[in-house]
Every structure is written in structure tokens, then in C-alpha cells.
Amino acid sequence: MPELHLLSPKGFVAAGVYAGIKRKQTNDIGLLVCTTMASAAAVFTTNQVFAAPVKIGRQHIKTGSLRGVVVNSGNANACTGRQGEKDAIRMCQLAADKVKANPHSFLPSSTGMIGHQLPMEKVSRGIVEAAGQLGDSAEHALAFADAIMTTDLRRKTAAVQVKIGKQKVTLAGVCKGSGMIGPRMALPHATMLAYLTTDATVSPVVLRKLLQQGADVSFNNVTVDDQASTNDTCAILASGASGVKIASPKDIKAFSAALVEVCQSLAYQIAADGEGATKVIEIIVRNAKTEAAAKVIARSIANSPLVKCAVHGNDPMWGRVLCAAGMTDVAFDPAKASLSLQGTLVFDKGAPAEFDAAAASTAMKCDKVVFDLNCRLGKGMATCWTCDLSKEYVTINADYHT
Amino acid sequence: MPELHLLSPKGFVAAGVYAGIKRKQTNDIGLLVCTTMASAAAVFTTNQVFAAPVKIGRQHIKTGSLRGVVVNSGNANACTGRQGEKDAIRMCQLAADKVKANPHSFLPSSTGMIGHQLPMEKVSRGIVEAAGQLGDSAEHALAFADAIMTTDLRRKTAAVQVKIGKQKVTLAGVCKGSGMIGPRMALPHATMLAYLTTDATVSPVVLRKLLQQGADVSFNNVTVDDQASTNDTCAILASGASGVKIASPKDIKAFSAALVEVCQSLAYQIAADGEGATKVIEIIVRNAKTEAAAKVIARSIANSPLVKCAVHGNDPMWGRVLCAAGMTDVAFDPAKASLSLQGTLVFDKGAPAEFDAAAASTAMKCDKVVFDLNCRLGKGMATCWTCDLSKEYVTINADYHT
Numbered sequence: 001m002p003e004l005h006l007l008s009p010k011g012f013v014a015a016g017v018y019a020g021i022k023r024k025q026t027n028d029i030g031l032l033v034c035t036t037m038a039s040a041a042a043v044f045t046t047n048q049v050f051a052a053p054v055k056i057g058r059q060h061i062k063t064g065s066l067r068g069v070v071v072n073s074g075n076a077n078a079c080t081g082r083q084g085e086k087d088a089i090r091m092c093q094l095a096a097d098k099v100k101a102n103p104h105s106f107l108p109s110s111t112g113m114i115g116h117q118l119p120m121e122k123v124s125r126g127i128v129e130a131a132g133q134l135g136d137s138a139e140h141a142l143a144f145a146d147a148i149m150t151t152d153l154r155r156k157t158a159a160v161q162v163k164i165g166k167q168k169v170t171l172a173g174v175c176k177g178s179g180m181i182g183p184r185m186a187l188p189h190a191t192m193l194a195y196l197t198t199d200a201t202v203s204p205v206v207l208r209k210l211l212q213q214g215a216d217v218s219f220n221n222v223t224v225d226d227q228a229s230t231n232d233t234c235a236i237l238a239s240g241a242s243g244v245k246i247a248s249p250k251d252i253k254a255f256s257a258a259l260v261e262v263c264q265s266l267a268y269q270i271a272a273d274g275e276g277a278t279k280v281i282e283i284i285v286r287n288a289k290t291e292a293a294a295k296v297i298a299r300s301i302a303n304s305p306l307v308k309c310a311v312h313g314n315d316p317m318w319g320r321v322l323c324a325a326g327m328t329d330v331a332f333d334p335a336k337a338s339l340s341l342q343g344t345l346v347f348d349k350g351a352p353a354e355f356d357a358a359a360a361s362t363a364m365k366c367d368k369v370v371f372d373l374n375c376r377l378g379k380g381m382a383t384c385w386t387c388d389l390s391k392e393y394v395t396i397n398a399d400y401h402t
Numbered sequence: 403m404p405e406l407h408l409l410s411p412k413g414f415v416a417a418g419v420y421a422g423i424k425r426k427q428t429n430d431i432g433l434l435v436c437t438t439m440a441s442a443a444a445v446f447t448t449n450q451v452f453a454a455p456v457k458i459g460r461q462h463i464k465t466g467s468l469r470g471v472v473v474n475s476g477n478a479n480a481c482t483g484r485q486g487e488k489d490a491i492r493m494c495q496l497a498a499d500k501v502k503a504n505p506h507s508f509l510p511s512s513t514g515m516i517g518h519q520l521p522m523e524k525v526s527r528g529i530v531e532a533a534g535q536l537g538d539s540a541e542h543a544l545a546f547a548d549a550i551m552t553t554d555l556r557r558k559t560a561a562v563q564v565k566i567g568k569q570k571v572t573l574a575g576v577c578k579g580s581g582m583i584g585p586r587m588a589l590p591h592a593t594m595l596a597y598l599t600t601d602a603t604v605s606p607v608v609l610r611k612l613l614q615q616g617a618d619v620s621f622n623n624v625t626v627d628d629q630a631s632t633n634d635t636c637a638i639l640a641s642g643a644s645g646v647k648i649a650s651p652k653d654i655k656a657f658s659a660a661l662v663e664v665c666q667s668l669a670y671q672i673a674a675d676g677e678g679a680t681k682v683i684e685i686i687v688r689n690a691k692t693e694a695a696a697k698v699i700a701r702s703i704a705n706s707p708l709v710k711c712a713v714h715g716n717d718p719m720w721g722r723v724l725c726a727a728g729m730t731d732v733a734f735d736p737a738k739a740s741l742s743l744q745g746t747l748v749f750d751k752g753a754p755a756e757f758d759a760a761a762a763s764t765a766m767k768c769d770k771v772v773f774d775l776n777c778r779l780g781k782g783m784a785t786c787w788t789c790d791l792s793k794e795y796v797t798i799n800a801d802y803h804t
Contacts, residue, residue, distance in 0.1 A: 049728030081753030114721020228729040305627045313800030319516020326451030327630040351483030352517045391793040398715030
């Protein structure tokens with residue numbers, strides 16, 4: 001079987017071009033188009049400072065249908081006032097014109113520097129050029145994936161096929177995100193951008209529900225620097241081109257599982273490509289009072305710069321994990337809790353466990369370090385992903401100049 | 403006038419010795435003793451994972467009086483179970499024995515690594531040695547200040563004299579803290595340690611109220627890494643040796659202002675000596691909906707690694723400040739807000755302000771960078787202090803090995 005990509009689901013074409021918005025000469029305008037009107041849903045940042053394309057996107061998604069997505073990287077079009085809104089609308093108009101669609105059926109997205117007006121001449125030229133290159137090959141999918149990247153070092157893509165009865169539907173996605181990552185996305189409200197495509201037939205109501213549920217156990221549980229960006233956006237478009245309808249509880253369940261799989265794969269890839277990251281940190285919190293509490297504790301640990309530095313140094317300094325677990329507003333009792341690091345018990349019910357620190361350090365020298373915290377207070381569980389904190393993070397963010 | 407120090411307030415003696423707890427050969431046992439029973443108050447970490455000395459200290463402060471404080475650095479005595487509690491009690495007993503006091507009249511404190519049992523032989527020898535060296539000179543004050551330091555590079559001390567009627571009282575303090583700094587201290591509940599001495603006569607009730615108020619506008623508004631430690635403690639001891647009673651509203655106001663001055667000076671010194679810090683970032687939030695809201699917004703900005711890195715690189719990237727301001731749960735409206743950086747307006751009511759980016763960057767090349775955010779939503783105001791994020795922070799925390 002050939003490798004699946006964003007355009008493997010039937011009914012989609014895409015393109016990506018370099019329009020000169022980014023200094024680095026890599027694609028910065030992307031166009032993803034459904035050949036017919038797609039059923040669609042989207043979740044956006046909950047940050048009160050949201051970018052112009054987020055404002056326009058919230059309006060356009062209300063109908064539950066989209067023809068496509070038009071994206072630029074290199075400029076976030078955030079904190080840009082009325083001019084920014086006009087420019088986001090103009091991006092939709094240009095894309096829609098080229099495919100003979102209604103401008104309101106396009107979702108605009110931007111990612112990059114905050115506080116600068118879009119260079120609309122370049123953006124316009126880029127959209128027109130991209131529209132002239134639309135296609136459904138793996139190369140087209142890659143060109144689009146490249147167009148949404150900023151400080152990302154790797155492309156992030158995922159795709160699965162699901163059996164629905166005797167038939168098959170395909171679900172695929174691409175995303176970007178490396179810094180300013182700590183999404184809290186909600187309906188109808190990341191600079192995480194993620195776009196999912198499927199050729200299943202799914203109603204907007206079902207799509208909305210499944211997308212929020214999927215984002216909550218994936219993108220909303222990944223953090224690089226805990227910054228909920230002004231631009232975070234995740235959208236799904238269902239072309240229906242497979243002719244397979246997702247409506248029965250059983251089919252919805254199967255489709256939902258596939259959606260979670262794609263979203264979690266993409267979220268994991270964001271953590272792995274976090275600015276300056278050398279490894280992923282997975283934090284599992286079990287038996288917290290509630291699922292929400294588990295999430296708060298996991299996120300607090302994931303956001304501790306001390307935990308992130310200790311992991312970077314392969315130091316089994318578990319005290320920093322306990323400290324972060326106890327400092328939130330939700331219930332946590334060290335006397336009941338136990339913590340393991342890479343499968344080794346390091347803390348048990350209020351006191352240190354005996355373990356070989358040198359062996360534990362060696363076990364940390366790999367791509368993924370897992371902390372597993374058992375709270376013994378309830379049944380809430382959550383998993384959160386982050387990356388270590390390296391000097392490279394400082395280089396990227398102190399030197400990424402205006 | 404000779405320079406004031408921790409032992410300038412009459413009625414106090416102190417000592418600091420090296421007992422071999424820290425690898426670095428600098429003092430690690432400190433003893434601060436009041437020659438009579440002192441009126442006292444303390445605030446402790448609100449972290450649910452609190453160290454054994456915090457548990458014991460909460461019990462001992464209940465009477466509103468203390469004879470002294472016994473502290474070790476190099477080991478936090480946190481996550482150490484029942485043995486840790488016994489050791490904290492033993493520290494009090496040893497110190498009290500030497501000055502013929504009740505063990506319950508001593509407040510124990512520890513700071514350093516979490517999860518290791520105290521080396522009690524060294525600790526015991528150190529306490530006995532320190533007790534034999536007690537004195538009230540500036541050198542004794544410095545020896546105590548050194549004994550509470552861990553990754554600190556500089557001693558942190560402050561002192562003021564206040565006129566009460568025709569008389570004078572002295573208020574002094576020392577503190578330590580460089581990493582794991584994001585105190586949220588409350589009564590009777592900060593690895594920030596701070597000890598204040600005064601020769602004024604103040605009731606425990608008044609001391610408690612003034613200490614919480616003072617901590618709330620100083621230590622509780624400083625963050626290096628947003629980690630509310632397992633050991634944070636701030637205690638004040640009033641010897642009464644000046645014979646000046648603080649009881650009238652006017653005198654309480656004057657004393658309170660002095661206490662805030664000492665606490666804010668110490669808090670600022672913590673930010674300036676934050677792990678890897680090259681400069682202090684001061685965040686002023688004005689006209690937020692409430693004072694609490696102003697504090698939440700200021701702290702969110704102070705905790706943004708992106709803001710901290712931008713300041714480190716002298717980059718006037720104000721969009722990161724706006725992003726952090728909008729991501730909290732409290733009200734913030736970019737359309738109403740304006741932001742200035744080192745006195746230059748950079749964002750005004752939803753849109754970027756015109757400014758000279760090169761000049762703004764040059765203005766950031768100094769010891770203190772000030773962001774001043776006007777929310778125009780109410781009357782709430784708060785000031786928060788943090789430091790920039792440098793590669794040195796990573797070196798300190800990835801290489802500070804177990």
C-alpha cells in the first residue's frame with residue numbers, strides 16, 4: 001500500500017508555494033480545497049487576544065460547511081486591528097474566486113510574527129499562484145504541509161484507514177507547531193494549525209462533537225511553552241467522496257477512534273519537534289479525583305521548566321515532578337501517591353523509593369521519557385506530552401528577531 | 403550611619419557554619435535566635451506537597467511566638483515521610499537545648515534537593531557548632547545569610563528604620579531563592595526562605611496580618627520559573643527590644659510601609675539573582691477589572707518563556723506579551739488595551755503603534771526592562787517581577803545533578 005497523506009481521502013486537492021513572506025525560502029502560502037462543498041468543523045484558540053483570521057474563521061465555519069482552507073506562514077495577522085480583518089477576508093475572496101466558490105466557504109489561517117500587517121501584495125500573488133497548481137498527489141500534500149511551517153524542523157502528518165462495514169474511509173491530517181504551544185482550543189472558538197481531511201460522509205454536528213473530543217485528548221494536552229497562541233486552529237473537512245456515511249453509534253465510535261489516533265499522532269509530533277527539543281516527555285496521571293484534575297496535574301508537571309531541564313540532563317530528579325503535582329488547585333496527596341520514571345518506582349506513598357539513580361539516568365537517554373503518577377484519589381486519568389528544555393530553545397527564541 | 407543588617411534590630415543573635423551538607427564548601431547551617439521570646443508570624447507554601455519542616459513550622463508558629471529559627475541548606479527534607487518529620491523536630495530540639503528554650507519555640511527550615519533524608523549527624527554537629535558561635539555583629543548576619551543559600555549567587559538583605567513618634571524601630575530581612583521560585587504563600591500555610599527581624603513590639607495578630615499583606619505585594623509577585631516550592635517560608639520575629647509599641651493605626655501604617663519596603667527589596671533581589679538571569683523584567687498591569695485580575699495577567703506575562711527569551715535577546719517582540727495577557731481566565735480586551743516597553747508605546751487599542759524597533763532594542767540593554775500594560779477595564783493594579791531566560795538557566799538545571 002502506498003503511504004497515506006493529506007490528499008489520500010478522495011475529493012481534495014492542495015498546493016503550497018513560496019510568496020516571499022518568510023525570510024527563509026520555503027513555502028509560505030498553502031491552499032487546501034475540497035472539490036465539492038465539505039461538511040466541516042473547527043476549534044479555535046480560547047485566547048482573548050485572537051488573530052484576525054480566527055475571527056473571520058469563526059464566522060465562516062458557522063454554516064458547518066467549507067470549500068477549503070487558505071493559509072499563510074511568516075506573519076500571524078494578529079494584533080493588527082481592522083486592517084488585519086480586511087486582509088483575512090481578502091485572502092478568502094482570492095482563494096474562492098479561483099475555484100469559483102463563495103468567499104464565506106473558506107477558512108483563513110495565519111501563523112508567524114504577531115503585530116505586523118500582512119504584506120498583501122505577496123499574499124495575493126501567492127494565493128493566485130497556488131490556485132494554479134492545485135493537485136492531489138503526495139507532492140501536493142507535502143507542498144501544503146511545508147507552507148504552514150514556521151520554526152518547525154519536521155513536517156507533521158498522520159493518516160489512517162477505517163473499516164466501516166465492508167467499506168473503507170480514509171482520515172488524514174497535517175499540522176504545524178513548535179513554539180508558542182500550549183493549545184486550549186474550543187468550539188467555536190492553536191500557533192498550532194492542524195487540518196484534517198476525510199472522504200467519509202459526516203454531518204457537521206457529529207464532526208463538531210468528535211473534533212472537540214479528539215482535540216481534548218491530543219492537541220489540548222500537548223505543551224512546549226504553555227502559550228495558548230493567538231492563532232491556534234484545528235479544522236476538519238469531510239468530502240463524502242467515499243460514499244460511506246458515518247451515522248450509526250458503532251460507525252461513529254470507529255470513526256472517532258481513528259480521529260483520536262490521527263490527532264494524537266500529530267500532537268506527539270508537535271512535542272517531538274518542540275523548539276530545541278531533544279526528546280518527548282510523556283506524563284501519565286492516573287486515579288486523580290476527576291479527569292479534569294488529572295489533566296491539571298499532568299499539565300502542571302509538563303510545564304515545569306525544572307522537570308524539562310532535568311529530563312534534558314537525564315537526571316532522575318523526581319522531586320521536581322512531585323513539586324509541580326502539588327502546586328495546583330486540585331487535590332493531590334503525596335502520602336497516597338506513587339511515581340515511576342521509565343517504569344522504575346521512584347516515590348511511594350510520601351517517601352522516596354530505593355532505586356539505582358545511575359541506571360535510571362541511563363534509562364532516560366532515549367527519545368521518550370515517561371513519568372507515571374498514580375494519585376490514588378479517584379478514577380481520573382490524563383496523558384500529556386511535552387519536550388525537554390535545552391539551550392537551543394533560548395537560541396531560537398532570543399534570536400528570532402523582529 | 404553604619405549599614406543596617408539582619409541583626410541591627412536589637413535583641414537578636416545569629417550564626418552560620420559549614421557542616422558538610424552542601425558539596426560546595428559554604429555555610430549550610432544557620433541559627434537565628436531572639437534573646438527573649440519574640441512575637442512572631444510566618445507564611446508558608448500553599449503547595450500540597452510540603453516539606454517536613456513546613457509541617458512542623460506550622461505547628462510551632464501557632465502560639466504566635468518564637469525564640470528562633472534553625473535552617474539547613476543543601477537538602478530540602480521534602481518527600482521524606484515520617485523520618486523527615488522526626489528530623490525536623492530533632493533540629494528544633496538541638497537548637498532549643500543550646501539556648502535553654504522550648505523546642506516548640508523554634509521554626510525549622512530546609513532548602514535544597516527534594517527526596518533525600520537529612521544527614522542528621524552533620525546537621526546535629528552543625529547546629530551545636532552554630533549555637534556556640536552566636537553573635538550580633540554584621541559578620542554574624544552575613545554568616546547566617548550565607549547558610550540559607552543554594553544556587554543563589556548573591557546574598558539578599560534589606561533593612562530600614564522607621565520613626566514611630568519620636569522613637570525609631572529597625573526592620574531587617576534576609577532571604578534566599580534563585581530557582582523553583584513562584585511563591586504563593588499564605589497563612590498559616592514559600593524554596594524561597596525569608597526571615598525578618600524587628601525590635602518593635604508588635605502583637606502576633608498584627609504581625610500575621612501585615613506579613614500576609616507584605617508577602618502578597620512582594621514575594622508572592624516574584625517568579626523565576628513559576629514553581630511554588632515544597633519549602634517556601636517567610637517568618638518575622640519581633641523582639642520588642644526597642645521598647646517601641648506598634649499598636650495605633652498610624653503606627654501600624656508606618657510599620658507596614660517599612661515591611662513592604664523590605665519585602666519588595668528582597669523580592670526584587672530574588673528576581674535579579676534568578677537562575678541564569680542577566681536582567682530583571684518588571685511587569686506593571688494597570689486598570690484591570692480587579693486587583694486579583696491584574697495579578698493573574700501580570701503573572702501570566704512574567705511566566706511566558708517567550709517573553710523571557712525575547713527580553714534576553716533585547717527583542718521588542720511585544721506580541722508575546724499580548725498573547726500571554728489574553729490567555730488567562732480573567733477579562734482582557736486587546737481593543738481597549740495599550741502596552742508600553744521602557745516607556746515607548748508599542749501597541750494601542752487593538753493595533754500596533756509606530757515605534758523605532760532598533761531604538762527600543764537598545765533601550766532594553768540594561769538591568770531592568772519594564773512592560774506597562776493598561777487594560778482600561780477597571781481599577782485593578784499589580785506589579786510582578788521576573789528575570790530573563792538564558793542558556794545559563796538550562797545549564798544550572800540540567801546539570802545540577804543528583
